[in-house]
Amino acid sequence: MLDELRQAVWAANVELPRRGLVTYTWGNVSGINRDRGLVVIKPSGVEYESLTPEDLVVVDLDGNTVEGSLNPSSDTATHLALYRAFPHLGGVVHTHSPNAVAWAQAEEDIPCYGTTHADYFYGPIPCARRLTRAEIDGDYEGNTGRVIVETFQSRSIDPDYIPGVICAGHGPFVWGRSPAQAVYHSVVLEEVARMAILTRQVCPAAHAAPQAMLDKHFLRKHGPNAYYGQKQHA
Numbered sequence: 007m008l009d010e011l012r013q014a015v016w017a018a019n020v021e022l023p024r025r026g027l028v029t030y031t032w033g034n035v036s037g038i039n040r041d042r043g044l045v046v047i048k049p050s051g052v053e054y055e056s057l058t059p060e061d062l063v064v065v066d067l068d069g070n071t072v073e074g075s076l077n078p079s080s081d082t083a084t085h086l087a088l089y090r091a092f093p094h095l096g097g098v099v100h101t102h103s104p105n106a107v108a109w110a111q112a113e114e115d116i117p118c119y120g121t122t123h124a125d126y127f128y129g130p131i132p133c134a135r136r137l138t139r140a141e142i143d144g145d146y147e148g149n150t151g152r153v154i155v156e157t158f159q160s161r162s163i164d165p166d167y168i169p170g171v172i173c174a175g176h177g178p179f180v181w182g183r184s185p186a187q188a189v190y191h192s193v194v195l196e197e198v199a200r201m202a203i204l205t206r207q208v209c210p211a212a213h214a215a216p217q218a219m220l221d222k223h224f225l226r227k228h229g230p231n232a233y234y235g236q237k238q239h240a
């Protein structure tokens with residue numbers, strides 16, 4: 007079932023260790039078929055070295071397993087909350103990439119200091135608040151997704167313009183139009199998180215990039231007036 011999506015989700019998952027974004031099994035990628043309302047996701051705790059496309063689990067948007075004999079990722083409910091709330095998402099990635107986690111553990115948005123960030127994220131990357139005790143004890147992974155969605159709604163952030171978030175004390179969830187694009191954005195998020203840490207070290211009072219620079223760099227790559235590259239780039 008969903009052979010093409012299964013292959014894309016498998017390729018995106020095995021790209022995570024190649025890109026240095028995961029240690030052991032600390033991450034997962036999913037992809038969605040919107041027509042069928044089905045999500046393909048990595049099974050929980052399976053090593054990337056032994057992962058095959060057949061190991062992936064197919065779930066519906068309520069989290070029921072439709073195909074697969076392995077348990078889906080423990081983060082499945084978070085992925086599903088994002089797919090339900092943000093209709094343009096085609097793929098979601100979660101990792102514990104260290105520079106993004108550093109900002110998440112500091113409970114700070116990742117500031118946009120320059121053009122590398124502005125090329126892909128149209129403003130600071132938000133840090134979603136810590137969960138309450140009741141939210142952790144209850145539907146933890148579902149609540150993680152709900153808090154991410156609340157963060158975007160309450161701050162009027164468009165998830166197409168800021169394709170990722172860091173969750174306080176936890177780590178990044180990043181998305182894209184496809185599983186491959188979600189991995190691409192995860193690589194960028196980790197790099198800009200690292201650059202922002204270096205910037206703070208060089209100058210603790212560094213200024214955020216001005217709006218004009220954000221506008222120029224994001225909008226020349228995204229949206230109706232984009233002119234960067236050859237039109238098919240992520």
Ligand SMILES: O=C(CO)[C@@H](O)[C@@H](O)COP(=O)(O)O
Binds near residue numbers: 050080
């Ligand atoms: O945060 C955690 C574990 O604390 C998970 O995101 C990570 O280990 C990946 O879990 P899965 O192997 O996808 O269940």
